[in-house]
Amino acid sequence: MVTLQDVARAAGVSIATASWAINNNKNVRIPESTMRKVRKVAADLGYRQNAMARSLARGRSDLIGFISDGVATSPFAGQVIQGAQDEAWRNGKILLIVDTHGEPDIERRACAFMLERQVEGIVYSSWVHHEVRPPEDLARVNSVLVNCFDRLGRFPAVVPDEVQGGRTATEMLTNAGHKRIAFVNATEQTPASQGRLQGYKEALAAAGLKYDPDMVMTCTVDQEGGYGIMSQVMQTSATAVFCHNDRTAMGLFDALRERGMHVPDDISVVGFDNQKLISAHLHPALSTVGLPQYDLGVLGIRTLLQREDVGEKGEGGSADAAGEHGPYSPIRVACPSVPRDSIRILEAS
Numbered sequence: 001m002v003t004l005q006d007v008a009r010a011a012g013v014s015i016a017t018a019s020w021a022i023n024n025n026k027n028v029r030i031p032e033s034t035m036r037k038v039r040k041v042a043a044d045l046g047y048r049q050n051a052m053a054r055s056l057a058r059g060r061s062d063l064i065g066f067i068s069d070g071v072a073t074s075p076f077a078g079q080v081i082q083g084a085q086d087e088a089w090r091n092g093k094i095l096l097i098v099d100t101h102g103e104p105d106i107e108r109r110a111c112a113f114m115l116e117r118q119v120e121g122i123v124y125s126s127w128v129h130h131e132v133r134p135p136e137d138l139a140r141v142n143s144v145l146v147n148c149f150d151r152l153g154r155f156p157a158v159v160p161d162e163v164q165g166g167r168t169a170t171e172m173l174t175n176a177g178h179k180r181i182a183f184v185n186a187t188e189q190t191p192a193s194q195g196r197l198q199g200y201k202e203a204l205a206a207a208g209l210k211y212d213p214d215m216v217m218t219c220t221v222d223q224e225g226g227y228g229i230m231s232q233v234m235q236t237s238a239t240a241v242f243c244h245n246d247r248t249a250m251g252l253f254d255a256l257r258e259r260g261m262h263v264p265d266d267i268s269v270v271g272f273d274n275q276k277l278i279s280a281h282l283h284p285a286l287s288t289v290g291l292p293q294y295d296l297g298v299l300g301i302r303t304l305l306q307r308e309d310v311g312e313k314g315e316g317g318s319a320d321a322a323g324e325h326g327p328y329s330p331i332r333v334a335c336p337s338v339p340r341d342s343i344r345i346l347e348a349s
Contacts, residue, residue, distance in 0.1 A: 002047045011041040018042075022049065064088050064304065065114035065122035066095045069102040071147075077127040080146060083297025084123060091305055093120070104135075111137035121304040124148070125297075129159055129191050142307045146300035147293075149191075153327025156307065158299045160291050162192050165335030166199020166242075167206075169270045169289045172337055173240040174207035177346030178268060180215070182238035184229055184248055187218040193244065196272065200242060219248065226251025230259075239267060239346065246271035246278040249286055249342075264344035274338045284341035292333045299333060 008018035013034065020028045021038035041047075066084055071077045081097060088095050096119060098110040114122060121142035124134050132148040134155060149157035173181050183200045186193040201211050217232045219225035226248035233241055233252070243249040249271035256263060263269050263284060271279055274290035 002045045004047070007038065007042045007045060007047050010045060011038045013038060022047075061118045061120055062093050063114075063117060063119045064093050064095050064301065065110070065119040066097045066125065067107065067110050067114075067122060068097070068099050068125040068127065069107075070099065070127040071125050077147075077293055079293035080125055080127075080297040080300075083294035084125075084146075084301050085297070087298040087301040091301070093301075093305075107135055108137070111135050115140060121307070123300045123304060124155075125300070129162070131191075142304055144300050144304045144307070146296050149330050153329065156303050156328045157330040158296055158303060159191070159330045159332060160296065161332035161334050162195025163199045163202070164332070165272065165289045165291075166196030167203045168199070168335060168337050169196070169242050169272055170200045170203030171206075172270050172287060172289075172339060172343060173242065173268060174203055174209065176240075176268065176343050178240040179207075179209055180236065180238045180240070181209075182233050182236045182241040183216045184226065184233065184241060184243045184252070185216060185218050186221045186244045188221075196244060221245050222247050223251040223254070226253075227255045230255035233267075240269070240343070241267060242270045243272065245273045246275045246286060246288055247273075249288075250278050250282060253282055253286075263342050268343045270343065272335075279338070279340070282342070287340045287342045288338045290336045290338050292335055295333050299331065303331065 004018055004022075005015055007022070008015045011018060013021075017030065017034065018038050021030055021035040022042055066081065068081070071080050081095075085095050096114055096117070098106070098113075100106040100110060111122070115137060119141065121144070122138055123144050123146055124132075124138060125146040126132060126148035129147050131151050132145065134143070134145065134150055138155065143155050145155050145157040147159060149159055170181060170183075181204070183197065185197055197216070204211050215236050215238065217229055219229040221244050226243060228251070229248075230252055241252065243252060249269050252269060253263060256267065261267065269286065271286050271288040273279075274288045279286040279288045
């Protein structure tokens with residue numbers, strides 16, 4: 001292995017000068033001719049810098065940790081990693097990715113591993129939007145939460161705008177002239193179910209429609225849940241239904257087909273998530289609202305690098321890593337509409 005000493009000897013300079021030239025140290029004046037000579041010798045000899053030594057010399061590692069509980073293995077949330085990776089690369093950074101599968105021990109070891117390698121920050125992400133209790137070690141380095149949030153607001157958090165998403169989904173139906181719109185929500189109380197319900201109410205109010213709690217029903221957010229809830233939907237005399245997610249909508253499609261009914265002629269349907277393996281391949285293709293997974297990853301990295309630029313860093317174990325400015329409020333990312341063929345436009349009465 002070629003060492004820095006070998007480069008210095010071959011270039012006829014001191015080890016310090018060789019190091020300064022290779023690392024482009026801005027604080028030391030080196031003749032341009034000397035710098036070119038040292039770098040050429042290093043290239044000719046095949047010299048490769050030690051990553052840790054380079055980090056110490058430059059004061060940064062260009063590494064960002066990415067810890068998730070299942071983003072890398074979930075069917076469509078891998079776009080979060082893609083967005084984070086692309087944004088990191090655009091800024092000359094590389095991600096160290098660990099999927100913990102929700103195991104606390106793996107999470108702790110991953111944090112320790114990344115801190116030992118002097119990562120410039122850590123993105124902590126969840127495949128489902130919910131409240132989390134981040135590991136305490138996150139407070140030792142600039143950290144950002146993605147698709148999850150800390151109740152205490154100790155860290156910046158980037159999350160989907162569930163209220164706006166629910167409002168957008170409902171507006172796709174009100175804008176098409178529908179006045180009796182059912183909402184099939186999740187049984188479990190989550191940021192998504194609560195936010196989308198609030199958005200549904202806001203869209204009805206904006207359209208001059210009265211909110212009717214009898215038009216809202218809950219089920220498990222899967223194909224079986226959507227299939228089983230169909231009878232309740234029919235009892236509402238709804239002309240359209242907004243489903244909590246695309247899988248629920250898929251079950252609704254199956255139940256309608258069994259009844260000899262058609263989407264959108266008999267009833268219009270809007271989903272949520274834009275899980276393309278489902279929404280784009282239903283017949284007709286499902287109008288839906290997308291989760292901004294790629295944008296969540298991009299904005300997570302961007303937020304992390306902005307924290308680094310302004311010098312914010314949590315002190316080890318501090319209860320408030322936000323510093324003197326107080327707790328952080330989540331940064332909400334818009335959920336885009338994805339109109340397809342499952343909405344019938346009603347004629348104005």
